[in-house]
Amino acid sequence: MLFSTCTHTGHTFSVTVEAMSTPGSEVKVFGRTRPTANFAQDIIEYLPDGQTVNVHLRKDSKKGIVNNQLNSWSFRLDRILYDASQEEVYNSVAQDVVLGALDGYNGTVMCFGQTGAGKTYTMTGATESYKERGIIPRALQEVFQEVDRRPDHIITVRLSFLEIYNETLLDLLSTVREAPAGGSGVMAIVDEGGGVTVRGLSMHLVHNEEEALNLLFEGEMNRIIGAHTLNKNSSRSHCIFTVHIESHSRILSDAKYVTSKLNLVDLAGSERLGKTGSDGQILKETMYINKSLSFLEQAVLALADRRRDHVPFRQSKLTHALKDSLGGNCNTVLVANIYGEAAQIEETLSTLRFASRMKCIQTVPAVNEHIDPVVKKLQKEIQLLKQELSIQDTLANRTGISYNKLTETQVAEIQSQVRGYLDGTMDEIEIVSIRQVQEVFAQFKLALQQQENKSKAEMNQNSTLEGKAQNTQSSTNGLSGVVGDVEGPGFGVGMAPPPEKINRLQSPHRTRTKKAKELNRKEGAGSPAQVKEMEVLSTSRMNPLLASQKDMEGQEPEMQSQDSQGPQTVDRDHIRPDSPPPKAAAFEEFKAERGSEINRILKENKAVLAERRRRLRELTDGVNVAKREIDSVSAELQRCKEQSQHQGRFVSVEGESALEEAELSSLLRLKELKGQYRQLYKELCDTKAEVNYCEHLVDQCRIRLFSEFESWYNESYLIPEETQAILKTRGSIRPGLIPMVKALALEGDEQERFERLRSELLASSRGAISYHNAYDRTLQRRNYGRTTTQTLQQRTNSGDSGRTKLPAILSIT
Numbered sequence: 001m002l003f004s005t006c007t008h009t010g011h012t013f014s015v016t017v018e019a020m021s022t023p024g025s026e027v028k029v030f031g032r033t034r035p036t037a038n039f040a041q042d043i044i045e046y047l048p049d050g051q052t053v054n055v056h057l058r059k060d061s062k063k064g065i066v067n068n069q070l071n072s073w074s075f076r077l078d079r080i081l082y083d084a085s086q087e088e089v090y091n092s093v094a095q096d097v098v099l100g101a102l103d104g105y106n107g108t109v110m111c112f113g114q115t116g117a118g119k120t121y122t123m124t125g126a127t128e129s130y131k132e133r134g135i136i137p138r139a140l141q142e143v144f145q146e147v148d149r150r151p152d153h154i155i156t157v158r159l160s161f162l163e164i165y166n167e168t169l170l171d172l173l174s175t176v177r178e179a180p181a182g183g184s185g186v187m188a189i190v191d192e193g194g195g196v197t198v199r200g201l202s203m204h205l206v207h208n209e210e211e212a213l214n215l216l217f218e219g220e221m222n223r224i225i226g227a228h229t230l231n232k233n234s235s236r237s238h239c240i241f242t243v244h245i246e247s248h249s250r251i252l253s254d255a256k257y258v259t260s261k262l263n264l265v266d267l268a269g270s271e272r273l274g275k276t277g278s279d280g281q282i283l284k285e286t287m288y289i290n291k292s293l294s295f296l297e298q299a300v301l302a303l304a305d306r307r308r309d310h311v312p313f314r315q316s317k318l319t320h321a322l323k324d325s326l327g328g329n330c331n332t333v334l335v336a337n338i339y340g341e342a343a344q345i346e347e348t349l350s351t352l353r354f355a356s357r358m359k360c361i362q363t364v365p366a367v368n369e370h371i372d373p374v375v376k377k378l379q380k381e382i383q384l385l386k387q388e389l390s391i392q393d394t395l396a397n398r399t400g401i402s403y404n405k406l407t408e409t410q411v412a413e414i415q416s417q418v419r420g421y422l423d424g425t426m427d428e429i430e431i432v433s434i435r436q437v438q439e440v441f442a443q444f445k446l447a448l449q450q451q452e453n454k455s456k457a458e459m460n461q462n463s464t465l466e467g468k469a470q471n472t473q474s475s476t477n478g479l480s481g482v483v484g485d486v487e488g489p490g491f492g493v494g495m496a497p498p499p500e501k502i503n504r505l506q507s508p509h510r511t512r513t514k515k516a517k518e519l520n521r522k523e524g525a526g527s528p529a530q531v532k533e534m535e536v537l538s539t540s541r542m543n544p545l546l547a548s549q550k551d552m553e554g555q556e557p558e559m560q561s562q563d564s565q566g567p568q569t570v571d572r573d574h575i576r577p578d579s580p581p582p583k584a585a586a587f588e589e590f591k592a593e594r595g596s597e598i599n600r601i602l603k604e605n606k607a608v609l610a611e612r613r614r615r616l617r618e619l620t621d622g623v624n625v626a627k628r629e630i631d632s633v634s635a636e637l638q639r640c641k642e643q644s645q646h647q648g649r650f651v652s653v654e655g656e657s658a659l660e661e662a663e664l665s666s667l668l669r670l671k672e673l674k675g676q677y678r679q680l681y682k683e684l685c686d687t688k689a690e691v692n693y694c695e696h697l698v699d700q701c702r703i704r705l706f707s708e709f710e711s712w713y714n715e716s717y718l719i720p721e722e723t724q725a726i727l728k729t730r731g732s733i734r735p736g737l738i739p740m741v742k743a744l745a746l747e748g749d750e751q752e753r754f755e756r757l758r759s760e761l762l763a764s765s766r767g768a769i770s771y772h773n774a775y776d777r778t779l780q781r782r783n784y785g786r787t788t789t790q791t792l793q794q795r796t797n798s799g800d801s802g803r804t805k806l807p808a809i810l811s812i813t
Ligand SMILES: Nc1ncnc2c1ncn2[C@@H]1O[C@H](COP(=O)(O)OP(=O)(O)OP(=O)(O)O)[C@@H](O)[C@H]1O
Pocket: 033, 034, 035, 113, 114, 115, 116, 117, 118, 119, 120, 121, 122, 126, 228, 231, 233, 234, 235, 236, 267, 268, 269, 270, 337
């Protein structure tokens, strides 16, 4: 842990800081300089430690200097950001505060400094440039990225944007059309629940970064600015952009949740009256600004002095609004913006003094944890009901029943009961509670799944062995097997190849591969379907929708029956009908022409499947017959045993009991039958695996047939020929598979084409697209003038002549 000091030693004012977020930490302070060609190098000195700034002034160099006794000052901040990029500034200044807010810590980032020193640039950034975006847009991006990274939490984000102008509270989001929460009536700052809230300020729920940026830009454009000698777009007000976060756990069902407020504050610029020659409205504004900033200094002095118990927060709207953001349980960071020219040295000194005082403020960051009253009430009710149940159990003489979550031992006990029930060692499982019943079902399900997995593994093993045998056989004698000849080398025309072969050929874009052709040659003319079928699989584009229509056998005849006129052949090369033909008719045409090959393979595979199913039925019957015979021989054997027990057994000379002849022959028959049974059963399992595999192949063929048909139908009748011509000349598609999205994209007008182009340019950053979309949308809204009336009305009411700031529009080149 670091120590902190806050000392005035003659010409030196130094502060050492402690890390943020630890109990009793200090406010962090950063200095940032606005780039200028006239930087006062002989007056302002940045030391290599990156933290110390020295200011040297010759005693007589300027009359009426702030303090004639001093000519040298040293300020130690947390870090001096000299020539730093916006990204660097965000990472050093705000990132930790933003992440802390997502964990339930309040956070404040505040920019302070003279007019034109770069406060708005630091806080909001140059709105027209994504790279130069400031702390607020970056914080919003970070918040939503974190929301995505924390799927186990329900995180709600709300925004508000307050402006304090000439001691008047204004809602910068009052122009937003969507009904806001809380935004009505006269605005007032109220102390509530240990913090402050602004009554009447609208709060806006946002779901993503783009929505949040929309509101930021909307509010920014509503800000009051005035032309100033030091800054032609000078903010004449204090602005507080607040991100309100609420986070509930999806996993823990407890009543606790956390909330936080992230205040991003852009203060109005301080200025020495008379120096800049401000007059009229600007002069009045300057007086208000300076007054409120001096109240802020007083509050900061009081906060930094641990002997003082009273802090004058209520002296101004600004200090009152920032009451719980300056100290307390908040992670607070200050950016002191410095305009490093010689002419501005007095303001620079006063900014650095303010920064040093801020560093002396102690904060005690703490998580804002709350208890959800509804969940708490429900928990209480559950407790009561549990007590009620236990009384009922006692009355009914039921003991040892627990209604709590099952322990590991209880689950293990239920598991062994289910196993016992399944293998017959246990007749019944007694029901004691709903939880127990649920666990029993869960264990049954588990047992079933395990059994299924085991059977599948066995089947796969069998079919792999079968496939290997088939490979060896066909490569030695060059013959394909006969359908249904299970003793033979393979399964004939169109039958499934073993799994490893499919894997080898399953490349999504390959059509007719060299290997497939070789295989075709090897297997001879008797099995062309096998190669074709592999091609189908290798080029098939699995469509989950089509795949879900698993059994198409019912649909194919349906399509046919719709087609009362029978197949229509359209010469699409020359004539294209005005309206597309019915799909059923087109489907018949497709099967006869373009899709004839796939259709043929489908038919062949269906035939093989039917044959395998027939064999499966035969084997099932055979197994059942064998089983019945085993049962009857076993019964006969039992009878023999009982009879010999009744009559007494023959005993051999060695004294061993001997079998009757009938009993012996039954025993031998039983052994033979069991052997037959085992063999048939094994064949049954193998055939079942084959049937499954054939079904899979038939499905694949069907999917392919239908997806090819859809593409063909779109090309032949739906997508304009000019569109197809353009797509084909681009060479990015192959005939038969024009993606609809691409075809439709061609119909866009110039604007759409521009949008696409820009999206592509910005594609490297999703955030950049959101940023520019939000910015453009806000500009469009304003160009239509839909939102200005209310703002103007507000300005008129408050006697303000300020104008609305419209940043430069992003140029399109
Ligand atoms: N670090 C910087 N890099 C580039 N430009 C900057 C930087 N800081 C400030 N500027 C530019 O200086 C000008 C004044 O900055 P800005 O409006 O942010 O000042 P400000 O402190 O908010 O002033 P005011 O108090 O009058 O609103 C702007 O044109 C801004 O783009």
